[in-house]
Amino acid sequence: xxxxxxxxxxxxxxxxxxxxxxxxxxxxxxxxxxxxxxxxxxxxxxxxxxxxxxxxxxxxxxxxxxxxxxxxxxxxxxxxxxxxxxxxxxxxxxxxxxxxxxxxxxxxxxxxxxxxxxxxxxxxxxxxxxxxxxxxxxxxxxxxxxxxxxxxxxxxxxxxxxxxxxxxxxxxxxxxxxxxxxxxxxxxxxxxxxxxxxxxxxxxxxxxxxxxxxxxxxxxxxxxxxxxxxxxxxxxxxxxxxxxxxxxxxxxxxxxxxxxxxxxxxxxxxxxxxxxxxxxxxxx
Numbered sequence: 001x002x003x004x005x006x007x008x009x010x011x012x013x014x015x016x017x018x019x020x021x022x023x024x025x026x027x028x029x030x031x032x033x034x035x036x037x038x039x040x041x042x043x044x045x046x047x048x049x050x051x052x053x054x055x056x057x058x059x060x061x062x063x064x065x066x067x068x069x070x071x072x073x074x075x076x077x078x079x080x081x082x083x084x085x086x087x088x089x090x091x092x093x094x095x096x097x098x099x100x101x102x103x104x105x106x107x108x109x110x111x112x113x114x115x116x117x118x119x120x121x122x123x124x125x126x127x128x129x130x131x132x133x134x135x136x137x138x139x140x141x142x143x144x145x146x147x148x149x150x151x152x153x154x155x156x157x158x159x160x161x162x163x164x165x166x167x168x169x170x171x172x173x174x175x176x177x178x179x180x181x182x183x184x185x186x187x188x189x190x191x192x193x194x195x196x197x198x199x200x201x202x203x204x205x206x207x208x209x210x211x212x213x214x215x216x217x218x219x220x221x222x223x224x225x226x227x228x229x230x231x232x233x234x235x236x237x238x239x240x241x242x243x244x245x246x247x248x249x250x251x252x253x254x255x256x257x258x259x260x261x262x263x264x265x266x267x268x269x270x271x272x273x274x275x276x277x278x279x280x281x282x283x284x
Contacts, residue, residue: 004039004046008058011051020055023062023086030069030089035061062086074147075118076139084136091126091133098125101152102194114145121148150182169200170242176278177236180229188214189233201239208255215256219263228270231256232278246275 005024008017027035038061046054059082066079069089079085098104107124111117118140122128181190192210193202211234218227228249235249249271257264 002036002039003043004054004058007046007054012055016055019083019086020058020062023066023082026086026089027062027065027069029093030072032065032069035065038065074141074144075137078136078138081136084132087128088133088136091122091128095121095125095148096151098152100125104152105149108145108149111145114140114142117145153182154178172242173236173240173245176280177233179278180233180236187230187233189230189237193237200237202237204238207234207238212256219257224267224270225274227267228274231267231271232274245280246271249275 005017005021008020011017012020024035024039042054042057042061049057062082063079063085066077066082066085066089070077070079070085073092075092077085077088095104104121104125107120108117111120115137118137119130119134122130122133181187189211192198193200215227215230218230231249231252232245234252235245238248238252240248250268253264253267253271257267
């Protein structure tokens with residue numbers, strides 16, 4: 001306990017001193033070490049200030065640094081009641097450090113807006129009442145939610161190979177797969193793998209049976225670039241060597257669309273492009 005904290009302990013109510021000291025600790029935990037410089041400066045003036053002024057200085061200091069913390073997080077929060085905003089900062093840390101990555105990714109995937117996602121995370125991960133917190137949350141940016149999602153989704157992707165007993169997946173393949181799957185959009189292949197806790201590689205016959213109807217359905221939409229992207233996902237989760245990604249990708253295209261030679265020919269152009277975009281070498 002530093003001198004200012006000892007001063008608060010002697011001159012405030014237990015509730016008031018505990019709350020301010022807890023705010024100091026939270027701010028330090030957020031990486032805002034400026035709090036200690038500010039407290040040292042306040043200590044230098046302690047003999048020239050009234051007790052009330054010192055306490056008010058502490059409140060103002062906490063509120064200013066909380067605003068900085070929320071600005072860095074890209075959330076707009078009313079910090080008039082520093083105890084409530086401090087509680088919210090602690091809950092954000094709890095969400096970010098949670099080991100429930102699959103649960104958190106699912107909450108965000110199912111939310112319609114960033115604010116809805118944040119509220120759901122507070123309720124379902126932190127198990128907190130929102131009666132006093134929701135009114136102080138003024139704006140939750142997409143950037144904040146995307147950052148939480150990316151962190152936890154990356155955890156899922158990093159753990160995807162755990163307990164794979166047969167053969168490890170080439171890190172180059174996983175890197176491409178992660179770059180595709182870190183984009184938040186509907187990806188049935190990603191969902192199939194992660195929701196079912198499947199280890200890679202997945203046998204070709206399983207993938208073809210699972211996705212034959214889906215691949216035929218998306219072919220009617222005419223977006224060959226999207227089809228090539230999903231064929232690439234299928235190839236990457238299958239039993240494929242890095243040097244054979246492009247040949248196998250084209251083989252999958254023939255398996256699904258072989259009866260329509262013109263379609264396969266047009267699709268081949270997009271396959272070549274997506275391989276170039278992902279720096280995949282090899283030729284058919």
